[in-house]
Amino acid sequence: MNALVNFGKIFKFNGGVHPPENKTQSTQLPIAKLSLPDQLVLPLRQHVGNIPKVKVNVGDHVLKGQLLAEAEGMVSAAIHAPTSGTITAIADAIIPHPSGLPDHCITLKPDGLDTWIAHQGIDWRNTDRKSLVNSLRLSGIVGLGGATFPTQVKLRTDGKSAVHTLVINAAECEPYITCDDMLMRERAAEIVQGIAIAQHLLGATKVLIGIEDNKPEAIAAMQEATANTSMQVVVVPTLYPSGDARRLVHLLLGEEIPHNKRATEVGIQVFNVATVLALHRYFEYGEPALSRIVSMTGNVAQPRNFEVLFGTPLMHLVNAAGGAKPDTTHYIMGGPMMGFNLPDNNVPITKAANCIIAASPNLFAPPPPAMPCIRCARCADACPVSLQPQELYWFAKSDNFETAREYKLFDCIECGACSYVCPSNIPLVQYYRYAKSEIIAADRAKEAADLARERNEARLARIEREKLERAQKHAERAQGAKSEASPEQATNTPTETPDADAKKAAIAAAIARAKAQKQSLDDQPQTSSVTDKPTPAADEAKKAAIAAAIERAKAQKAAALQAGAMPRNVDTASGAVQQEIAEIDARRAAVGLTPPPNEATTQAAADKQAAIAAAIARAKAQKAAAEAAKLAESTEKKE
Numbered sequence: 001m002n003a004l005v006n007f008g009k010i011f012k013f014n015g016g017v018h019p020p021e022n023k024t025q026s027t028q029l030p031i032a033k034l035s036l037p038d039q040l041v042l043p044l045r046q047h048v049g050n051i052p053k054v055k056v057n058v059g060d061h062v063l064k065g066q067l068l069a070e071a072e073g074m075v076s077a078a079i080h081a082p083t084s085g086t087i088t089a090i091a092d093a094i095i096p097h098p099s100g101l102p103d104h105c106i107t108l109k110p111d112g113l114d115t116w117i118a119h120q121g122i123d124w125r126n127t128d129r130k131s132l133v134n135s136l137r138l139s140g141i142v143g144l145g146g147a148t149f150p151t152q153v154k155l156r157t158d159g160k161s162a163v164h165t166l167v168i169n170a171a172e173c174e175p176y177i178t179c180d181d182m183l184m185r186e187r188a189a190e191i192v193q194g195i196a197i198a199q200h201l202l203g204a205t206k207v208l209i210g211i212e213d214n215k216p217e218a219i220a221a222m223q224e225a226t227a228n229t230s231m232q233v234v235v236v237p238t239l240y241p242s243g244d245a246r247r248l249v250h251l252l253l254g255e256e257i258p259h260n261k262r263a264t265e266v267g268i269q270v271f272n273v274a275t276v277l278a279l280h281r282y283f284e285y286g287e288p289a290l291s292r293i294v295s296m297t298g299n300v301a302q303p304r305n306f307e308v309l310f311g312t313p314l315m316h317l318v319n320a321a322g323g324a325k326p327d328t329t330h331y332i333m334g335g336p337m338m339g340f341n342l343p344d345n346n347v348p349i350t351k352a353a354n355c356i357i358a359a360s361p362n363l364f365a366p367p368p369p370a371m372p373c374i375r376c377a378r379c380a381d382a383c384p385v386s387l388q389p390q391e392l393y394w395f396a397k398s399d400n401f402e403t404a405r406e407y408k409l410f411d412c413i414e415c416g417a418c419s420y421v422c423p424s425n426i427p428l429v430q431y432y433r434y435a436k437s438e439i440i441a442a443d444r445a446k447e448a449a450d451l452a453r454e455r456n457e458a459r460l461a462r463i464e465r466e467k468l469e470r471a472q473k474h475a476e477r478a479q480g481a482k483s484e485a486s487p488e489q490a491t492n493t494p495t496e497t498p499d500a501d502a503k504k505a506a507i508a509a510a511i512a513r514a515k516a517q518k519q520s521l522d523d524q525p526q527t528s529s530v531t532d533k534p535t536p537a538a539d540e541a542k543k544a545a546i547a548a549a550i551e552r553a554k555a556q557k558a559a560a561l562q563a564g565a566m567p568r569n570v571d572t573a574s575g576a577v578q579q580e581i582a583e584i585d586a587r588r589a590a591v592g593l594t595p596p597p598n599e600a601t602t603q604a605a606a607d608k609q610a611a612i613a614a615a616i617a618r619a620k621a622q623k624a625a626a627e628a629a630k631l632a633e634s635t636e637k638k639e
Contacts (some may be wrong), residue, residue, distance in 0.1 A: 011254035013247050015384045016239040017417045019175050019337070021214060026178045026295050026303040031186055033307045034320055039088070040108045040311030041348040042068065042079055043095040047148040049075030054106065060087045063117040065288055068106050071137045077150045077351075078140040080288040081108060082309035084115040096314075096333050096350055100343030108311065119286035129201055132283075139282045140289040145169060145180075145243075145272030146334065148352045151279070154269060155201045164267040166204040167252060168195055168276065170211040170218065171236060173243035174335025177355040179293040180273050182305045184211070184218035187277060188225035194276030195231060197283050202269055207231040208252050209273075214238040240337065241415040245270040247384055259411045274354075294349060296321040298357035299328045312349045314342065317356060324358045332357040336364065337416040371424040379418035379428060385411050389418040393428050396435035401442070404435050412436075 044051045052069035056062060062081040069079035089107035094100070124132055136152035143149045157163065172180040184191060199207055209226070211219050213235050223233050236242055236251045246257050249268055257263055263270055274292060281287045290309060294317065297303035301322025308317055314331065318324050332339045333353055341359075349356075357363075379389035387408060395404035409432060418428045 009254070010234075010236055011250055011252075012237075013242075013250045013384050014386045015382045015417060016241065016247075017382055017420050018239055019420060021238075022176045022297075023178050023181070023214070026176070026297040026305055027182060029302070029304045031182050031293060031305045031307055032320070034309065034312060034317060036083060036110050036112065036114070036309070037312050037316040038109070039313070040082055040085075040110065040309060041093055041313070042082075042106045042108065042311040043093070043348065043350060044069055044079060044104045044106070045095065045097075046079070046310070046350045046352065047077040047142040047150055049073065049077070049150055049153075051104070052076055052079055054090060056087050056090075056106070058087050058090055061085070061111075062087060062108070063115050065117045065119055065290065067138065067288075068108075071140075071150070075150055075153055077142050077148075078138055078288070079106065079310075080140050080290055082290045082311055083108070083110045084113050085110040094344045094347055096342055096347040096353065098340040098343075105348075121284045121286050122282075124197055124200065124283045129203075132201060136282070138288065139278075141275065141278045141282060142289070142351050143272055144274035144278065144292055144351065144354065146338075146352055146354055151271075151275060154264075154271070155198065157202065157264075162267060163202040163204050163264055163269045165206045165208065165253065165269075166195070166199050166202055167245075167249060167268060167270045168207065168209040168273060169243060169245060169248055169270055170209055170215075170222070170273045171243035171248055172215070173212060173238070173240045174337055174339075174355075175240075176297050176357050177295050177335050178297070179295045179305055179354050181215045181218050182295075183273055183277065183293050184215070185221050188218075188221040190280050191222070191273050191277050192225040192229065192231065193284070194278070194280035195271075196229075197279050198269075198271055198276050204269070209233045210236050210242075210248050210252050212236055212238045212242060240417065241384055241413065244384070244413055244415065246413075259408065289351065292349075292351065292353070294353055295355040296358075297355065298332070299325045299360040299363055300358045301325065308349050308353075310349060310351060313346050314349065314356065315345055317349060318358065325360065327360045327362065328358045329361065330359050332359050332364075337420070338414065367427070368425045370426045373424055373426060376423060378421045378423065382417040382421045384415060384417060385413060387412060389428055389432075392435070393426065393431050396431040399438070401435055401439045405439060409435055409439070 044054070050071075050073040053072045054069050056068050061084075062068065063084045064081055066081045067078055068081055068087075071078045085108045087106060088109045089105075091105065091107075092102040093105040093107070095103045095105065097103070122132065122135065133152055133155050136155065139152070141151040143151065143154070170180055170184060172178070195207060195209075198204075207230065209222055209231060211222065211233060213219075219233060219235060226233060234252055236248070241247055242251060245263065249255055249257060249263060249270065253268070255266060255268070257266055257268070278289055282289075291307050292310070293305055294308045295303075295305050296317050300318060301324075304321055306317060306320060318331075331342045331345065333342050334340065334355055336357065339355070339357070342356075373390055373393065375390060377390065379393075380387070383389055385408075391407055392404055392409055392412070395401070395407065396409075412432050414429050414432065416429050419426070422428060
């Protein structure tokens with residue numbers, strides 16, 4: 001076994017447990033390639049991060065390796081066709097998830113030809129690192145150890161924290177799971193080539209491969225494959241959960257990664273052996289992530305590891321292992337410590353499915369009823385993160401979430417070691433998951449409320465700012481208009497044009513004439529030649545003559561105004577009326593329509609006629625004066 005002087009020592013972490021391994025059942029036969037199923041159901045949610053964007057439609061014929069869904073955003077992963085065939089549905093279907101809820105999936109019916117798209121490898125040794133990492137967005141490769149974090153994100157370096165050590169996680173500490181063990185036994189050389197690619201992309205100077213001591217065949221194969229390299233195979237003791245990335249880093253390097261930091265911030269990056277093998281297949285042959293090794297074990301006739309295409313129905317895999325035994329009750333995805341019960345027997349195999357366990361009462365007895373906590377502190381002794389599980393249990397049970405947070409609830413890796421050793425059979429991990437979910441929900445609600453408040457405050461600030469801006473603009477316009485008017489007034493006042501002077505003089509003369517005419521009519525003695533008692537016909541003729549005179553005066557005035565001249569003088573109109581009245585009286589006297597005039601009747605008629613004439617004159621004078629004043633006012637406004 002290779003060993004580094006600086007890294008030969010193992011730094012044991014606190015706690016841990018050693019449950020029955022149950023690994024030998026599925027390591028008796030080599031990895032088998034699973035046959036094509038009748039259909040493949042590809043969930044879009046097979047990784048951490050954003051759901052990819054679908055790029056195909058129902059009815060499309062696709063080839064093996066063709067892009068079906070493109071990575072959306074920075075943290076996302078693509079989905080590819082595992083084989084050639086036809087897209088038959090893009091709809092919700094049951095997926096392998098603890099919730100049991102359906103999610104969006106692409107259903108592919110294979111055509112049996114398994115026809116590839118055109119693909120070729122990438123010369124990663126002579127290509128820019130940044131371009132290589134960016135190309136991984138199209139690969140669909142995620143962490144195949146179970147975390148399913150997009151690999152291109154883990155390989156991206158920002159220059160702030162250089163990675164000096166690459167750790168390859170080959171511990172595989174969970175019971176029943178043997179996919180990594182068999183992969184190292186049979187494909188060690190390809191794994192080492194994938195490690196070299198990851199090391200090149202990260203710029204790491206040291207590579208450590210951590211393997212538990214219960215895998216002697218894998219250790220030997222990896223030592224042989226790394227014999228002529230600087231990579232170091234380090235054997236660690238078999239202790240659950242040594243496969244946790246932070247626990248493995250502590251075992252190999254003695255470094256404790258702070259809970260609020262990532263491994264890259266201290267210059268370390270961790271990859272699973274299956275993930276680096278996928279990197280090798282992509283860069284050497286241009287193959288995206290289409291399949292993975294899955295341990296099919298437990299209560300089946302022939303436990304074995306299979307290379308399974310993503311989207312393969314669960315029962316197709318179970319049948320390949322000889323079928324489930326009659327007493328099988330359900331299926332577990334993952335290991336018995338951190339796995340979960342599958343909601344349906346026909347869920348598809350995804351990128352996270354490293355192991356499927358057929359469960360039965362003989363293998364997994366129903367949990368006994370939980371008893372009260374006896375404060376034995378065995379959970380604290382077993383906790384690999386050095387927490388106080390019994391305190392967290394009380395806080396979670398009483399919904400005292402903030403105190404649980406203060407006791408570092410989110411440092412819990414949910415390994416289940418505390419539940420495994422609890423003599424009261426308390427499902428401690430379930431309480432921690434419940435408390436975490438409630439805290440996350442409350443934080444999201446608070447974040448949404450804070451965001452809404454900030455948006456409202458920003459809106460009110462924007463409205464107030466716009467009001468101030470409008471008021472300022474109005475003030476500036478008013479000030480500008482005032483500044484422009486002052487020089488203009490100062491310029492126009494002393495130098496008025498002759499036309500303006502003439503208009504003002506004409507208006508003043510018209511007003512003066514109207515006043516003089518009114519005064520003369522009021523002071524003039526009134527005489528008339530009309531008789532005392534006119535006939536009805538004569539009255540009608542007289543009214544008609546007066547109306548005609550008024551109409552003529554109006555017509556003359558309208559014509560004068562239209563031509564731009566001043567109205568006719570009031571005395572002219574009055575004289576015309578007087579003349580008409582005199583002519584009418586003369587004609588009446590000539591035809592003998594009235595009796596001979598006497599002094600009394602003549603005087604009464606003269607008084608009446610004078611009053612009518614004076615009233616008409618006053619009315620017309622007032623009208624002329626009003627129009628002249630109005631004209632003068634409008635002229636002043638225009639000026």
